[in-house]
Amino acid sequence: MSVGDWNTDDPPTPDPTRPPDPGPNDRMTPRPPPPATPLDVTATLSAQSADTRAVGYLQRELPPEPSDPSPPPPEVGTQVGPHVLQEKLGEGVSCHVFRGWDSARSCPVALKILNWANVYDRPAAMRQLRTEAITLSRVKHPKVVRFLDFGFDPRWPYLVTEFVEGRPLGELLRGGGALPPAWALYVISQMVDALGAVWRALVVHRDIKPDNILIGPNGIAKLIDFGLAKSDALKASRAESVTGPELAGTAAYLAPEQAKDASLVDHRADIYSLGVTLYEALTGRLPFEGRNRVQVIFQHLSTAPVPPAQRVEGIPPLVSDLCLWMLAKAPADRPQNYEELRQAFDTVIGVGR
């Protein structure tokens, strides 16, 4: 029996790739109504609950430039809006990430602040961070980092989320290699639920990888970093500025179709990237390694992965099969939605007990 055969008794749904209408027993938050027009921030956020403070910030037009033409990089002790920066957590291509203290909420928060030193097109970078904020604000789920605020300092625009105690899965894998299969399944199955909520919000994350999954005490996982996410609500306005295929994502985790044109992908590209992440968690290695991005992408497009069970002794065949199913080259050959994927995880985890 292959993993794909498990659900053959289920009643067929008209289009398994579309998010379902949430029923009374839906395990996650209900899907908000479809947004009315592209970048209609009020409509987008009216589906959300409490964060009225954030609605104001997101609606306000950003100034084209910061008031100080060359603001210094933010550092520990700097006041950013109503927050004091307490510890640097990370630095990506275009952003600094700090833990800060929110005196209004009396709690630690995470602040993603534009790093002007690496930004060439300032208005575009500011719009992108605001898009990340709007997209994240659409997704509410305990396994997805919670959106709190988007502000303009006015030295830097910044995105505020809940602070998650923990370390990126990527760091854990780099430090200690493969996880025991039961742990890998536990962590990745939490991301199946997180991505189910992302899917119901009509968002594709497009950057699923171990560095964007934070692992807290007891292996509780949270999805972060919606910097590359694609939202149906914002698609039309973005499409105007994109000519030709869009390049987005990290080569090692990139679905074949995302490597061709990231603007056209649906949630099944996230399922593929989650499959790569599961593969790495199980084996401590990537399915495809190469000296450069092109070599890796070529393998995503045309090379069959070595089954995880052949790489590491002790990985149950069903777990290996599930991972290979997620890594199918054609989106139509992968699990078609997160309910199907969740059922497969439940079956595999149940068999292992």
Ligand SMILES: Nc1ncnc2c1ncn2[C@@H]1O[C@H](COP(=O)(O)OP(=O)(O)OP(=O)(O)O)[C@@H](O)[C@H]1O
């Ligand atoms: N909410 C959070 N709580 C705790 N730590 C966080 C949080 N958000 C981010 N971090 C830390 O900061 C690092 C970078 O964050 P993130 O992935 O959002 O930014 P990035 O990768 O720099 O973004 P981009 O790729 O969009 O430039 C994370 O790997 C994590 O260590």
Ligand SMILES: [Mg+2]
């Ligand atoms: Mg990241």
